[in-house]
Amino acid sequence: MILFAGMLLSGCGHLRDAMDGSIRGPFYQSHNHHLANNDWPDEIDVVAVMPLAPGRGDRWTEQGVELMQQILTEELARFDLFEAITITPAKLHALTGTEQVRPHDFLPNKFPTIIAALDKQRTDRKVCDAVLFCEIDTFRPYPPLAVGWKFRLFNLETGELVWAFDEVFNSGDPRVNNSVRRYMRTQRMTHMDVFRDSLVVDSPRVLARYSLTEALETMRKNVPKEIPQTADGSVR
Incomplete structure (x- = not known):
C-alpha cells in the first residue's frame, strides 16, 4: 500500500511538471x-556604471528609479565578467557638473578622460576601461x-560601442511569465512549490532581477550550436 501511494504521488508530480510552464516552457529569449x-x-576589466536614468517624461520610471538602481547595482556586483564601479549622481556631479547622462546626450567636457580616471584633476591615471550608460524606459509596477x-x-579609450541592449520584459507575455517563474524556482526559491503558480509573478523586484540577469548574460560570447553530421558528412 505504501509503495502504491508513493508511485501515485510520483506520478502526480510528473504530471504536474508536464503541465508547468516554468518547466516545459515556452521561455522568453531576448533578441x-x-x-x-x-x-x-579582454582589455575591459573595470566598468564605470552611470546613474540609472528614467525614461524621458515618464512619471512611472521616475518613481521606479530609486528601487531599480539598487537592484541594478546588486546584480552588477554579482556578475563575473568585469568589476563594476557604480557612480552615484552626487559623485557624477562632482566629476562632471551633471547628475545624469545618457549616451545620446551632449556629454560634459573631457567626459571619457575624467570617467576613465574617476578624477577630474588627475586625469593621467586610468581606473576604468569602459563606461555603461543605463536607462529604465519602461516601469509598470501593477x-x-x-x-x-x-x-x-x-570603450573609454577608443570610444567604440562594445555592447548594447534595449528590451521590454512584460509579464503579460506567457514566455516571460514562464521564464520568471523558472528563475524564481531555480535561482532563488527552489524549495517553495507555491512559486509554480503564475499568479505569484507580481513583484517588480523579481521581474527586475530576472530581466537584468537575462540582459547581462548577452554580454557573453554567443557560441553557435553545432549541427551534428552523419558519417558521410551530411547534416542530420
Missing part, C-alpha cells in the same frame, strides 16, 4: 542586443508588470 565582434574584449532596460557600453 534586441548587440555585442561587438560577438566577444567580450499587473501585468513590465520593465524595460536600455544599456550602452563604450
